[in-house]
Amino acid sequence: MSRTDSRGLVLDEKLLFESTDPGRVGYSLPQCDVPEVAPAAELTRDEITDFPELSEVDVVRHYTRLSTWNYGVDSGFYPLGSCTMKYNPKVNEQAARLPGFAELHPQTPDHLSQGALELMYVLQQDLAEVSGFPAVTLQPAAGAQGEFAGMLMIRAWHEAQGNKRHKVIIPDTAHGTNPATAALCGYEVVPVASDGVLSKEALEAVMDDDVAALMVTNPNTLGLFESDIREICDLVHEGGGLVYCDGANLNALMGISRPGDIGIDVMHFNLHKTFSTPHGGGGPGAGPVGVVEKLRPFMPVPIVSKEGDKFVLDYDLKQTVGRVKGFAGHFSILVRAYCYILAMGGEGLKRATEMAVLNANYIRARLEGPYDLPYKQRSLHEVVFSETALANDCHTLDVAKRLIDYGYHPPTIYFPLVVKGALMIEPTETESKQNLDEFCDALLDIAQEAKTQPELLKQAPVRAKVKRLDEATAARKPKLRWVKE
Amino acid sequence: MRYLPHTDVDIRQMLETIGVENIDELFSGIPESCRLQSPLNLPSALSESEAMGVLRGLADQNAKVSEWDSFLGGGAYNHFVPAVVDHLVSRSEFYTAYTPYQPEISQGTLQAIFEFQTMICQLTGMDVANASMYDGASACAEAALLALRVGRKRNKVLLSEALHPHYRETVATYCCYLDVELIDVPIADGVTDQKQLADLLDEQVAAVAVGYPNYFGQIEDLQALADATHAAGAKLITAVAEPLALGLFKAPGDLGADVVVGEGQSFGIPISFGGPGIGFFAVKQKDMRALPGRLVGETVDLDGKRGFVLTLATREQHIRREKATSNICSNQGMCTLIVGIFLALHGKQGLRKLAELNYSKTAYAKQQIAALDGFELAFSGESFNEFVVSCKEPVADLQRRLEQEGILPGIALAKDYPGIDNGLLICVTEQNSREQIDRLVTALAGGDL
Numbered sequence: 001m002s003r004t005d006s007r008g009l010v011l012d013e014k015l016l017f018e019s020t021d022p023g024r025v026g027y028s029l030p031q032c033d034v035p036e037v038a039p040a041a042e043l044t045r046d047e048i049t050d051f052p053e054l055s056e057v058d059v060v061r062h063y064t065r066l067s068t069w070n071y072g073v074d075s076g077f078y079p080l081g082s083c084t085m086k087y088n089p090k091v092n093e094q095a096a097r098l099p100g101f102a103e104l105h106p107q108t109p110d111h112l113s114q115g116a117l118e119l120m121y122v123l124q125q126d127l128a129e130v131s132g133f134p135a136v137t138l139q140p141a142a143g144a145q146g147e148f149a150g151m152l153m154i155r156a157w158h159e160a161q162g163n164k165r166h167k168v169i170i171p172d173t174a175h176g177t178n179p180a181t182a183a184l185c186g187y188e189v190v191p192v193a194s195d196g197v198l199s200k201e202a203l204e205a206v207m208d209d210d211v212a213a214l215m216v217t218n219p220n221t222l223g224l225f226e227s228d229i230r231e232i233c234d235l236v237h238e239g240g241g242l243v244y245c246d247g248a249n250l251n252a253l254m255g256i257s258r259p260g261d262i263g264i265d266v267m268h269f270n271l272h273k274t275f276s277t278p279h280g281g282g283g284p285g286a287g288p289v290g291v292v293e294k295l296r297p298f299m300p301v302p303i304v305s306k307e308g309d310k311f312v313l314d315y316d317l318k319q320t321v322g323r324v325k326g327f328a329g330h331f332s333i334l335v336r337a338y339c340y341i342l343a344m345g346g347e348g349l350k351r352a353t354e355m356a357v358l359n360a361n362y363i364r365a366r367l368e369g370p371y372d373l374p375y376k377q378r379s380l381h382e383v384v385f386s387e388t389a390l391a392n393d394c395h396t397l398d399v400a401k402r403l404i405d406y407g408y409h410p411p412t413i414y415f416p417l418v419v420k421g422a423l424m425i426e427p428t429e430t431e432s433k434q435n436l437d438e439f440c441d442a443l444l445d446i447a448q449e450a451k452t453q454p455e456l457l458k459q460a461p462v463r464a465k466v467k468r469l470d471e472a473t474a475a476r477k478p479k480l481r482w483v484k485e
Numbered sequence: 486m487r488y489l490p491h492t493d494v495d496i497r498q499m500l501e502t503i504g505v506e507n508i509d510e511l512f513s514g515i516p517e518s519c520r521l522q523s524p525l526n527l528p529s530a531l532s533e534s535e536a537m538g539v540l541r542g543l544a545d546q547n548a549k550v551s552e553w554d555s556f557l558g559g560g561a562y563n564h565f566v567p568a569v570v571d572h573l574v575s576r577s578e579f580y581t582a583y584t585p586y587q588p589e590i591s592q593g594t595l596q597a598i599f600e601f602q603t604m605i606c607q608l609t610g611m612d613v614a615n616a617s618m619y620d621g622a623s624a625c626a627e628a629a630l631l632a633l634r635v636g637r638k639r640n641k642v643l644l645s646e647a648l649h650p651h652y653r654e655t656v657a658t659y660c661c662y663l664d665v666e667l668i669d670v671p672i673a674d675g676v677t678d679q680k681q682l683a684d685l686l687d688e689q690v691a692a693v694a695v696g697y698p699n700y701f702g703q704i705e706d707l708q709a710l711a712d713a714t715h716a717a718g719a720k721l722i723t724a725v726a727e728p729l730a731l732g733l734f735k736a737p738g739d740l741g742a743d744v745v746v747g748e749g750q751s752f753g754i755p756i757s758f759g760g761p762g763i764g765f766f767a768v769k770q771k772d773m774r775a776l777p778g779r780l781v782g783e784t785v786d787l788d789g790k791r792g793f794v795l796t797l798a799t800r801e802q803h804i805r806r807e808k809a810t811s812n813i814c815s816n817q818g819m820c821t822l823i824v825g826i827f828l829a830l831h832g833k834q835g836l837r838k839l840a841e842l843n844y845s846k847t848a849y850a851k852q853q854i855a856a857l858d859g860f861e862l863a864f865s866g867e868s869f870n871e872f873v874v875s876c877k878e879p880v881a882d883l884q885r886r887l888e889q890e891g892i893l894p895g896i897a898l899a900k901d902y903p904g905i906d907n908g909l910l911i912c913v914t915e916q917n918s919r920e921q922i923d924r925l926v927t928a929l930a931g932g933d934l
Contacts, residue, residue, distance in 0.1 A: 013596075015596070015599075015600060015603075016600050016604075016825075016829050017600075017603065020832075024832075025832060025834055025835055026569075026829065026830040026831070026832060026835070027567065027830050027831045027832070027834075027835035027838075027839070028567075029835070029838055029839060029842055029915065030842075030915065032842055032845055032846075033918060033919040034845050034846055034848075034849035034919050034922070035845065035848075035849060036841070036845050037844070037845050037848045038841065038844065038845075039704075039733065039734070039844060039867050040867065043704060043734055043735060043867060044733055044734060044735065045731075045733070045734060045735045045736055045739070047833055047837070048607050048608065048732075048833055048836070048837075049607065050607065051604070051607050051608075051828075051832060051833040051836070052604070052828070052829045052832045052833070053832045053833050053834070054829055054830070054832060056567075056569055056830065059569060059573075059826060059829045059830050060569055060572075060573065062829070063573040063576070063597070063822075063825075063826060064573070064576065065593075066579075066592070066593035066594075066596055066597055067573075067576035067578040067579050067593050068578065068593065069590075069591075069592035069593040069596075070578040070579060070582050070590065070591055070592070070593035070594055071578070071582060071587075071590040071591065072577055072578045072579070072580070072581030072582040073577075073581035073582075074577035074578065074581045075578060075581075078581075078582075078583075080583060080586070083583055085581075085583060086488075087488055088577075088580070088581050089488060091533050091536065091537060093575070094537070095536075095537065095540045096757070097571070097755075098540060098541060098544040099544070099549050099551060100541075100543070100544025100545050100546070100547045100549055101540075101543075101544050101547070101757060101758065102755040102756070102757050103549040103550045103551050103563075103755065103756065104547045104548065104549060104550075104756065104757065104758045105548075105550055105555060105557040105561055105563065105756050105758070105759075105893070106560075106561050106756065106758050106759030106760075107557045107558075107559050107561070107896050108547070108548050108557065108758075108893065109884070109888075109893075112547065112548035112888075112893075113546075113547050113548065113758065114546045114547070115542070115543035115544055115545065115546030115547045116543070116546075116547050116758050118543055118546075119540075119543050126527060129525055129526055129527055130525060130527075132521075141619035141620065141623065141760070141761065142619060142813075142814065142815050143814065143815075144802075144812045144813055144814045144815070145619060145623070145813075147812065148812060152658065152661070152662075155662055175803075175814075176801070176802035176803035176804070176805075176806050176809070176814075177802050177803075177812050177814050179802070179806040179807035180802035180805075180806060180807055180809040180811070180812035181812040182807060183807040183808070183809075183812075184659070184663075184811075184812050185662050186662035186663055186664075189806070189807045224514065225514045225515045225519075227514060227515075227516055229519065230516070230518055230519060254525070255521065255524065255525050256512055256515065256520065256521060257515055257519045257520055257521055258521050261519075261521065262518075262519045276488075278577075278580045278581055278819070279580075279581065279582065279583040279584075279818070280579075280580050280582075280817075280818040280819030280820075281579050281580065281582045281583070281584070281585070281591075281594040281597075281818030281819060281821075281822065282583065282584040282585070282594065282598075282616070282779065282815050282816045282817070282818030282821075283617075283619075283761075283815035283816050283817045283818045283819065283820075284619070284760075284761035284763075284815075284817045284818070284819060284820060285815055300658070321658060321661070322654055322655075322657055322658035322661070323622070323651060323654045323655055323658060324623065324655060324658055324659075325619055325620050325622050325623045325651075325655060325760075326560055326620050326621060326622035326623075326649075326651040326652070326655070326748070326759065326760075326762070327560070327561070327651065327758070327759025327760055328758070328759055328760070329759075329760055330760040330761040331757050331758035331759060331760050331761075332755065332757040332758075332760070332761065333760075333761060335540070338540075339536055339540060341527065342528070342530075342531045342535075342536040342539060342540075343488070343530060343531060343533065343536050344486070344488075344530055345527060345528055345529040345530030345531070346524055346525035346526065346527030346528070346529070347524065347525075347529070347530065348486050348489075348530045349525060349527070350524070350525065351486060351489060352488075352489065354508050354511070355489050355491055357508075357511045357512065358491070358496065358499055358500070358503075358508060358511060359499075361499075361503045361505075361511055362499045362502060362503060364503075365502045365503045365504065366502065377514055378511070378512075378513055378514035379514075380511075380512075380514065400587070401589070404587065404589055404590055409587065409590065410587055412586075415803070429488075429489055430488055430489065430490065431490070432490035432491065432495065433491065433495040433498065433499055435490075461589050461590075464589035464590050465589065465590070465592045465792075466588070466589055466592060466786040466788075466790055466792040467589070467786040467787040467788055467790075468589065468786060468787050469588050469589070469784050469785070469786050469792045469793075469794050470784045470785055470786070470787075471588075471784065471794050471796065473784055473785075474782040474783070474784035474794050474796040475782070475796050475797055475798075475799075478773065478780075478782050478796060478797060479782055479783040479784075480599075480602055480613050480614075480773070480780055480781070480782050480783075480796075481599070481602050481603040481606050481612075481613065481614070482599070482600070482603045482783075
C-alpha cells in the first residue's frame with residue numbers, strides 16, 4: 001500500500017459570518033416567567049453588526065467540517081517533541097463531565113464540595129509522590145504560569161531572607177518561557193551554554209552571589225538527563241541560590257527518578273503532557289507546582305488542606321505570593337489527570353515512562369545515519385536530529401511538510417536552537433512498534449526522496465487542506481478578524 | 486495496560502534494534518545517585534469501571550447547581566449549555582490536537598480561532614482580539630502589563646475597588662516585582678468613585694482598571710471614567726466578568742475603553758468548580774503589536790487559496806525570550822471553541838434575548854427582596870445578573886439557614902468588603918425559575934416553604 005496516494009473528500013466551508021442569513025436562529029430560550037423589563041435605553045447597545053445568524057444545523061455542519069481539517073492524536077501519530085502528545089483516554093472526558101464536578105460552583109461552601117476538595121487533596125499528594133516534593137499547589141493554569149508561580153516563590157523566599165538577588169541562569173537549550181518568566185519576575189537572564197548537558201564548570205563560570213536561581217529542564221530539550229544535576233544543585237545551593245526545574249519532560253522520569261530527591265527546589269508539572277489530559281488545540285492545560293519544604297509558606301493561595309477529616313480551601317499561608325488566577329485551578333483538567341493516575345497506578349506510571357523511553361530510543365536506532373544525530377548521549381523520552389545529512393539543500397521544514405503528505409503530524413522543528421535545523425521527535429509510550437516502524441519508514445523514504453526527487457519535499461504538502469501558507473504576508477499585513485467587504 | 490500497546494515480542498525486538506539487553510539499560514544516562522530506590526507509593530491500577538466508581542463517589546458529594554436553588558455568581562455563572570456545544574467540542578480532531586504550529590493540518594482550529602477573535606471584537610467594540618488567555622483574572626493582569634509597557638515611564642495602575650477581588654489580587658501578583666505602584670480607587674454607591682479617581686489620576690498613571698459589570702453587578706459609567714482617564718494620558722482597562730451583559734449593554738469599546746478583557750465562561754463553559762474558563766483580550770488597532778498571547782491571521786497558500794496561520798510571533802516568548810510581551814505559551818483552545826459555538830448558536834438575536842431574560846429575572850428578584858423587612862439593596866443604579874443586599878441578619882447565619890432549604894443564597898461580602906454592612910451578593914440567571922426566586926424570597930423572609 002502506497003502511503004502517499006490515498007484520497008478523501010475535503011469539504012470547503014465559509015466563515016460563520018459569510019454563511020449568515022438574517023433572521024435565522026440556532027437557540028431556544030424558556031418563556032420569561034417574570035415581568036419583562038429593560039434597562040434605560042441610553043445604556044443599551046444597538047444590535048451587534050454582522051454577528052452570526054445561523055440555524056443549529058448550520059452551526060453543527062460548520063464546526064464538523066472545520067474539525068475534519070485538523071489532525072489530532074486520535075487521527076494518528078503526533079510526535080511533537082517536548083509536548084508529550086500521548087493518547088487522551090476517553091474515560092477522562094467522561095469523568096470531567098460528571099454532573100457533580102461540572103455543575104459545582106466555585107463559591108460553594110467547603111462542606112458542600114468535599115468530593116471536589118478531596119480529589120484535589122489526593123492529587124496534590126499523588127503529584128508529590130511522583131515528584132518527591134513535599135508540597136504541591138494546583139492553582140497555575142498552564143506550564144508557563146506554573147513557572148511564573150515557581151519563580152515568584154523563589155524571589156519571595158530570597159526577599160524574606162533579606163537577599164536582593166537579580167540574576168537567573170538559564171541554559172541555551174531552555175524553552176522560551178523560562179527567560180520570559182524570569183523577566184516577568186524582575187530578573188535579569190544570564191544564559192549559559194551547554195554541550196548536550198550542562199557542566200559544573202560552565203555553571204561555575206557564571207555563578208555568583210547575585211544569582212537567585214538556576215532554571216533547568218531535566219531531562220533537557222535534547223532528551224538527555226542532566227547527568228551532573230546533583231553537583232549542579234549543590235553548587236547553586238552553596239552560592240545561596242535555588243534551582244527551578246521545568247517539568248515539561250517529566251514523562252521520562254516517573255518511577256525512575258524524582259526531581260525533589262536530587263536537589264531541585266521547585267518544579268512545575270504539565271498535566272496535559274505527562275498526565276494525559278488533552279491539549280485541546282492549544283489548551284487549557286494545568287501547571288501544578290511542587291516545592292521543597294522551605295518554600296511551602298510561599299505557595300499561591302488557595303491550596304487544599306485537611307483539617308481533621310474535612311477538606312478545606314486554605315488561604316492561610318503566611319508568606320504567600322498571592323493568587324495567579326481566579327478560583328482554585330483548572331479543576332476539570334485536574335479531574336482528568338486524577339482519573340489517569342487511578343487508571344495507571346504507581347506501576348503503570350513507571351511502565352509508561354519505560355515505554356516512552358523505549359520508543360524514543362527505537363526511533364533513534366532506526367533513523368540514525370540517514371538523519372544526523374548531533375548529541376550521542378543516551379536519549380530518554382525524545383530524540384533530536386539535525387538537518388545536516390539531508391541532500392539537495394532540503395531542510396527540516398521540507399521534511400516536516402513532506403511528513404504531512406505521508407499522513408503524520410510533524411515533530412517539533414527548529415527547537416532546541418543549539419541544533420541546526422532540529423527535528424525533535426517525542427513518540428510517547430502510547431504508540432506501538434508497528435506505528436513507529438511505519439513512521440520511520442516514511443522518514444527514511446523522505447530522506448531518499450531528498451536525494452532523488454527533492455521537489456517532492458520542496459512542494460509539500462500537496463495532500464492537506466491547503467498548501468504552504470504565506471506567513472510573511474500574514475505578519476506584514478496582519479488581518480486578524482473578519483470585516484464585511 | 487490498555488493505553489500501552491507493546492507486546493513482549495515487540496519489546497524484545499525493539500531492545501535488540503537499539504542494541505541493549507534490557508529496559509534498565511535505557512536509563513544508564515541517569516546516575517545511580519539520582520535513581521528512585523523504591524516503587525512509587527501509589528495505589529494499584531484500577532479498571533475503567535472501578536476508576537469511574539471512585540470518581541462518581543467523589544462527584545456525588547458535591548452540591549450541583551442543577552439540584553440546588555443556586556444564586557451563586559461572583560465570576561462564575563450558571564447558564565444553560567445547549568447540547569450542540571458538548572457534541573461539537575467532543576470532536577477529537579479538535580481536542581486531541583495542540584497549538585496549530587503546522588497550519589496546513591490545523592485549519593480547523595485556526596479558522597475557529599479567527600472567528601472567535603472576530604466575535605470578541607464585535608462583542609466588545611474593539612479592533613483586535615487575541616486567541617485567548619487563561620482566564621479573566623490573568624487577562625486583567627496582562628492588561629495592566631500591556632498598559633505599563635505602552636505607557637513607558639508611567640508606573641502606577643489604579644484598580645477600582647469594585648473590580649472582582651480575584652482580578653485585583655492577580656494583578657497584584659503579576660506586578661509585585663515590577664516596580665509598579667497599585668492604588669485602589671474607592672467606591673461610591675457600588676461604582677468607582679469618580680471624584681476620588683480624579684484626585685488619584687496623574688501623569689504617572691499608566692492605566693485604570695474597572696469592572697463592567699463590576700463585582701457587584703453594577704454598570705459603571707464607562708464613558709465618564711474613560712474621559713477622566715484619557716485626560717490624564719492613561720488607558721482605561723475594562724474587565725468583564727459576566728460577558729452576557731455585552732449582549733444588552735453598550736460595548737466598552739464604544740465608550741472609550743482602551744483594553745477590554747474578561748472571562749468567557751458564561752458562554753457555554755461548564756462552571757466546573759471555577760476552571761478552566763477563558764480570558765479574552767481585545768485592544769484598539771494602535772496597540773496590536775503590544776498584545777500578549779497567540780494571534781491568528783488570514784493569509785493565502787501557494788495556490789492563492791485562503792488559509793489561516795499563527796502570526797506576529799515576534800512578540801512571543803519562543804522568539805523574543807526575555808523580551809517577549811508575555812510568558813504565555815498556550816491559549817485556552819478548547820474553551821475558545823466552546824465560546825465560538827455558543828455565540829454562533831445564539832447569534833445576533835439570541836444573545837440579546839438571553840441577556841434580556843437574565844435582566845428581567847434579576848430585576849424581579851431585586852424588587853421582591855428589596856420589599857422585604859430586614860433587607861435592602863445596598864446600591865442604586867443599574868445592575869446585570871447580580872446585586873448586593875444588606876441584611877439585618879448576619880450573612881453566615883442566613884446562609885446556613887437557607888442551606889437547610891436547599892438554597893445557596895449568594896456570596897458573603899464581609900471578607901472582601903468589610904465596609905458593606907452584612908453584604909450578600911446575589912446572582913440570578915435564566916436558570917433560576919420564578920418559583921426558585923419566590924422560594925428564595927420566602928426563605929429570606931423566614932417564612933415556611
